[in-house]
Amino acid sequence: xxxxxxxxxSWYYGVKIIIRGPxxxxxxxxxxxxxxxxxxxxxxxxxxxxxxxxxxxTLIASVGLQSAGDATFMRxxxxxxxxxxxxxxxxxxxxxxMTLSFLAFSIPGIVVYSFLGAYYNLYNLATxxxxxxxxxxxxxxxxxxxxxxxxxxxxVRNIWGITAILxxxxxxxxxxxxxxxxxxxxxxxxxxxxxxxxSPATPAAVSAQxxxxxxxxxxxxxxxxxxxxxxxxxxxxxxxxxxxxxxxV
Numbered sequence: 126x127x128x129x130x131x132x133x134x135s136w137y138y139g140v141k142i143i144i145r146g147p148x149x150x151x152x153x154x155x156x157x158x159x160x161x162x163x164x165x166x167x168x169x170x171x172x173x174x175x176x177x178x179x180x181x182x183t184l185i186a187s188v189g190l191q192s193a194g195d196a197t198f199m200r201x202x203x204x205x206x207x208x209x210x211x212x213x214x215x216x217x218x219x220x221x222x223m224t225l226s227f228l229a230f231s232i233p234g235i236v237v238y239s240f241l242g243a244y245y246n247l248y249n250l251a252t253x254x255x256x257x258x259x260x261x262x263x264x265x266x267x268x269x270x271x272x273x274x275x276x277x278x279x280x281v282r283n284i285w286g287i288t289a290i291l292x293x294x295x296x297x298x299x300x301x302x303x304x305x306x307x308x309x310x311x312x313x314x315x316x317x318x319x320x321x322x323x324s325p326a327t328p329a330a331v332s333a334q335x336x337x338x339x340x341x342x343x344x345x346x347x348x349x350x351x352x353x354x355x356x357x358x359x360x361x362x363x364x365x366x367x368x369x370x371x372x373x374v
Contacts, residue, residue: 127218134222139229150233156292157183157234161241164302172303174245178256178333179301181238185231185260186326187292189267192227196275197284216366224268228260235260247337255336259329262354266325267295269361276365295324304340305331315346325361328353 143150157180164176199205209219242248248256274291278284299321300308311317321327328350334340335347 126221127214130214130218131222131225135225135229138223139226142226142230143233150230154184154234154237156187156297157181158237160297160302174247174337174339175304175334176302177238177241177245177247178337178339179303179330181235181242181256182259182263182326182329182333183296183301184234184238185228185263186267186296186324186329188227188231188234189224189264190271190292190295191288192223192268193271193275193278193288193291194284196223196272197278197281200275201278201281220268220272220362220365223272224264227268228264231260231264252337255333259333259354262358263325263329266354266358266361269358269365270325272365273361296326299324299327299330300334301326301330305334306340318346319349322350322353323357325354325357328357 160183161173161176161180165173239248242256270291271288274287275284278287300318305318308317308321309315312320318327318331322331332347332350332354335342
């Protein structure tokens with residue numbers, strides 16, 4: 126692992142972009158904060174805690190998925206990957222550097238949602254560590270998905286529509302802003318939840334709602350969701366490592 130490259134790249138493409146392009150940070154916050162406001166108004170605050178936890182999950186997952194646009198642009202337009210192929214940078218180094226970059230890029234949003242969570246007394250030591258765990262898992266899994274998608278796109282103009290659709294389907298439709306219990310009884314007791322768990326945001330949201338005490342703890346379902354998150358992350362990263370285009374760009 127080329128740790129020096131990963132840290133330098135993430136600093137330049139993650140931390141520095143917060144200074145160079147603050148408008149991108151605002152853009153990344155628009156959707157989750159808008160949905161938070163809508164949920165608060167429509168439910169008269171009844172589901173605001175779900176929306177705060179789900180907003181954090183949606184923010185991280187959507188940023189990870191939208192990184193497919195940057196990966197595609199670098200591969201097809203800037204041809205940066207060709208330079209890395211000729212160097213000692215491996216596909217894993219490149220993926221981890223991009224992943225860390227977008228995690229850094231998400232820091233302002235994480236701070237906003239952390240303050241909201243603290244205001245509503247959602248955080249203690251245990252829930253803070255669990256949310257940190259979810260953030261790491263989500264950014265790894267969604268970034269891996271973005272690399273898989275970006276390697277399949279043949280023209281950069283197509284990626285923006287794909288990421289916009291995926292961002293909605295994989296972060297808003299899952300039970301991120303509403304209780305997962307609304308889905309129980311569909312296709313079996315938890316059938317629809319399992320079906321929607323192809324999106325990493327679903328097991329993250331379901332487990333978070335139980336861990337944060339928003340819904341009753343269901344140990345078998347909680348365990349299944351955590352295993353699903355870890356398994357998906359491993360599978361998506363493996364696919365991204367071995368099946369994405371690297372030497373043929």
